[in-house]
Amino acid sequence: MKRWLAPLALAALVPFIQVRIDARLSDLHSRSDLLYLWTGEHVRRLSPGLEDLMADIYWLRTVQYFGSQRAFAVEKNFELLQPLIDITTTLDPRFELAYRYGAVFLAEEHPNGAGQPRAAIKLLERGARANPASWRIQQDIGFFHYFFLNDPQEAARILVEASKMPGAPVWLRSSAADFLQTGGERDTARRVWQHLYEESEGRMRDNALFNLRRLDALDAIDAHQQALEEFRRRNARLPESLTEPGMSALLRAPLRDPVGVPFAYDREKGTVSIARSSSMWRAPR
Amino acid sequence: MGGLKRVLAVASNTFRETIRERVLYNLVFFAVLMTISGLLLGHLSIRQDEKIIKDLGLGAMDVFGTVIAIFIGVQLVSKEIERRSLFPLLAKPLGREEFLIGKAAGLAFTLLVNVAVMTLGLYLTLLLTGRALDPDLLKAVYGIYLGLLLVMALALMFSTLTSSAVASICTFVVVVAGRYSDVIRNIKEVAADVPSGLIQTLYWVLPNFRNFDFKNAVVYSVPVPPGTLTLVTLYALVYLTVVLGIAMATFRSKDFQ
Numbered sequence: 001m002k003r004w005l006a007p008l009a010l011a012a013l014v015p016f017i018q019v020r021i022d023a024r025l026s027d028l029h030s031r032s033d034l035l036y037l038w039t040g041e042h043v044r045r046l047s048p049g050l051e052d053l054m055a056d057i058y059w060l061r062t063v064q065y066f067g068s069q070r071a072f073a074v075e076k077n078f079e080l081l082q083p084l085i086d087i088t089t090t091l092d093p094r095f096e097l098a099y100r101y102g103a104v105f106l107a108e109e110h111p112n113g114a115g116q117p118r119a120a121i122k123l124l125e126r127g128a129r130a131n132p133a134s135w136r137i138q139q140d141i142g143f144f145h146y147f148f149l150n151d152p153q154e155a156a157r158i159l160v161e162a163s164k165m166p167g168a169p170v171w172l173r174s175s176a177a178d179f180l181q182t183g184g185e186r187d188t189a190r191r192v193w194q195h196l197y198e199e200s201e202g203r204m205r206d207n208a209l210f211n212l213r214r215l216d217a218l219d220a221i222d223a224h225q226q227a228l229e230e231f232r233r234r235n236a237r238l239p240e241s242l243t244e245p246g247m248s249a250l251l252r253a254p255l256r257d258p259v260g261v262p263f264a265y266d267r268e269k270g271t272v273s274i275a276r277s278s279s280m281w282r283a284p285r
Numbered sequence: 286m287g288g289l290k291r292v293l294a295v296a297s298n299t300f301r302e303t304i305r306e307r308v309l310y311n312l313v314f315f316a317v318l319m320t321i322s323g324l325l326l327g328h329l330s331i332r333q334d335e336k337i338i339k340d341l342g343l344g345a346m347d348v349f350g351t352v353i354a355i356f357i358g359v360q361l362v363s364k365e366i367e368r369r370s371l372f373p374l375l376a377k378p379l380g381r382e383e384f385l386i387g388k389a390a391g392l393a394f395t396l397l398v399n400v401a402v403m404t405l406g407l408y409l410t411l412l413l414t415g416r417a418l419d420p421d422l423l424k425a426v427y428g429i430y431l432g433l434l435l436v437m438a439l440a441l442m443f444s445t446l447t448s449s450a451v452a453s454i455c456t457f458v459v460v461v462a463g464r465y466s467d468v469i470r471n472i473k474e475v476a477a478d479v480p481s482g483l484i485q486t487l488y489w490v491l492p493n494f495r496n497f498d499f500k501n502a503v504v505y506s507v508p509v510p511p512g513t514l515t516l517v518t519l520y521a522l523v524y525l526t527v528v529l530g531i532a533m534a535t536f537r538s539k540d541f542q
Contacts, residue, residue, distance in 0.1 A: 048464035049498050053344035056337045060329055094505045097333055 039083075040090020047091075055092030062088055062098070066105045070112060078114035081105055085123060089130070099127030100140055107148050117148030138162035139172055142179075152183025160192065170200055174207060181215065190215050213258035214280050223253035224263060224272035238270045291379050292387040299391025303357050304398070312356075313399050316349035317406035324410060335416050336504055342407030343425050343500045346400060350433045353399060354392075355456045358440025361388045362536070363449040382533045389441055389529060396433050400426060424514065425503040431521040432497035436460055438525050439492070442532035445539065463494040492524055 047054045062084040069076050085102035089095055105113050107120035121144050127137045139162050146155035159176035162168055173196050180189035190212065197208035224242065227250040231239050239247040242255055242265050256262050261278035265271075274281045303309065323338035362385070365371035374384065404426050408418050439459055443452035462469070470488050472479055496517050499509050 045465075045468070048461070049347060049494060049500075050344050052340045052501050052504060056326070056333070056340050059333065060326060060337075063329060063331055092501070094501065095336075097331065101331055 038087065040087040043087055044091050051091045055088050055095055055098070058084060058088040058091060059095065059098050062102065062105075066113075076111040078105075078110075081114050082116070082119060082123075089123070089127065093130035096127065096131055096134055096137060099124055099131075099137055103127075103140060103144065107144060117144060120144055120148070133166065135162045135165040135168035135172070138165065139168075142172075142176070146179045146183075152179040153185060153188075156180045156183075156185070156188065156192070170196070174211075177208075177211060181211065181218075186215055186218065210280075214274075214282075217257040217263075217274055217280055220253040220257070221263065221272050221274070224251065224265075227251045227253075228270055228272065232270065238267055240267065241265060242272070288380070288383055291383050292390065295379070295384055295387025296390035296394065299361065299388050300394045303361075303392055303395040306357060308356060309353060309395070309399070312349045312353050313402055316345040316403045319345040319349075320403065320406045321410050324414060334414060335411070338410050338414065338416070339407070339419075339422065339504045340500070342403070342410065343422070343429065343504075346403045346407070346426065347429050347432070347500070350396065350400060350403070350429060351436050351460060354396060354433045354436040355440050355453055355460070357392060357395070358437045359444045359449045359452040359456060361392060361441060362444045363452070381537050385441070385445075385533050385536050386529070389438065392437050392441075393434055396437060397430065400430050400433070419503070419506075421503045421506065421509070424509045425499040427514070428497040428499045428517065431517060432494050435492050435494070435497075435521060435524055435528070438528040438532070442528050442535070445532045445535040459491065460494065463492040466491060466493040466495050493520075496520055 043054055043058070044051050062081070065080055065084060066078070069078055069081075081102075085098060085106070088098045089102070092098070103120035103124045106123060107113060107115075107117040109115050121141060124137055124141045124144065128134065128141065131137060138158060142155045142158035142162060144155075145151045145158060156176035156179045159172045159179070163170065163172035163176070173192060177189045177192035177196065180186075180192065193208045193211045193215065197205055197212060200208060227247060228238065230250050231247050235246065241247070242251070242263065257274055257278050257280050259279050261275050261280070264273050264275040266273070320338070320342040323334070323341040326334075326337050326341065328334065362371075365374070371384075375381065404423070407422065411418055436456065440452060440456040443455045446452070447455070466488060469484060469491065472484055473481070501507075502509050
């Protein structure tokens with residue numbers, strides 16, 4: 001036993017010394033020491049028959065790299081993120097989660113991510129080509145167009161297409177309508193909700209009906225706003241209430257929303273909105 | 286009937302002998318350890334633990350199985366020659382072919398036991414993580430086992446031709462080349478000058494180990510049609526017969542003086 005003590009004690013010194021070396025060398029090493037000169041094709045050629053295993057290893061490296069940069073790096077630098085994801089997905093083109101999470105890592109705004117939403121969408125599109133049956137990747141492409149590129153029309157178009165894929169949930173279509181609605185594409189949104197209302201049942205149908213009514217409410221609000229503008233132009237002031245005689249004459253829309261709650265009128269700002277007390281009210285996004 | 290008995294006797298002896306190899310235990314231990322390490326690595330992978338456990342388990346089976354098949358395969362005959370235990374054996378009413386087939390069968394059974402242990406390790410890991418015990422994994426395991434039989438036959442063949450060290454290198458090279466069969470087939474894309482006949486010959490002659498790779502398909506639940514498995518089995522059988530036939534022919538004409 002004694003003869004093992006000395007080598008074991010010395011072995012324990014190794015991590016102790018390594019921690020100190022790392023602390024000193026971190027200032028000298030300006031770049032990450034990850035090997036990124038290889039492409040996915042190179043790694044694939046070097047691991048015949050073991051591409052999946054290598055893809056896992058590169059995926060773990062990707063997650064570690066992203067995590068370490070995001071959580072610990074002082075100057076957050078994600079320049080190796082894309083090559084690592086590319087290698088992973090080249091090695092295993094069916095690796096759906098690598099496309100989906102990789103795209104999130106790429107798209108998130110700096111310093112939480114690489115801040116490259118277009119590269120993220122390109123990655124997802126590559127994933128969709130490699131996995132044509134995956135509605136989830138299509139769903140992500142739609143969501144990314146909406147959330148990162150502020151393109152509700154394109155997002156909705158992609159989501160509607162995705163909803164036609166086998167196994168895709170119905171809510172993809174409602175998300176599409178939702179995006180169009182918040183993006184101001186009310187007519188298209190109405191068509192999508194109407195389609196959903198006619199085709200679905202249960203809660204999904206109730207939700208479609210709710211949104212159709214909400215669109216009616218938004219149309220009524222627009223009519224109120226136009227009437228307010230006209231009133232101001234004629235009287236050089238805003239009305240005391242929406243029921244003021246001069247205002248009533250201009251208004252060609254109901255004073256209550258589709259669930260019967262009167263619209264809220266802010267006299268100071270001259271705006272009409274759905275009342276907070278109404279079940280139609282939703283927090284602005 | 287007597288021939289079969291003799292072959293079985295050699296096979297059972299070979300199995301007992303190879304199963305005692307210390308290196309075998311080391312390799313199987315590392316393969317199982319690698320599979321179980323999927324438990325830890327899966328946690329680092331964001332919702333991909335099942336895929337990583339399966340990839341690691343099947344990959345370890347493939348790599349360590351190949352190392353075992355080469356390492357033990359090349360020693361089967363050469364060890365008997367070096368220890369001079371072959372001569373009294375051949376003096377008995379035992380044909381050289383029977384001896385060689387018995388050796389191959391014994392090692393094939395050893396490989397089967399190893400693959401079974403590694404498969405058990407993989408299923409155990411899946412069980413520990415609460416994952417479904419996907420029976421389709423056995424299709425990939427079957428493919429790996431067929432590939433290992435081919436590796437073993439090549440090792441045996443080379444060991445009848447040359448020393449065990451050179452035989453190991455030759456087997457390794459052929460196995461690696463066989464894994465690049467798709468590259469060989471498409472080599473014209475990068476080297477247009479290479480004669481098509483040579484490429485085609487290489488493609489037909491080298492064992493195509495890509496045929497046996499169903500790992501990706503089973504991990505992603507892509508159905509492997511029974512017809513494909515039958516064809517692959519047929520390919521393995523034909524190739525095994527050819528390689529073992531060459532080994533027997535060489536061994537028969539070998540002068541041990």
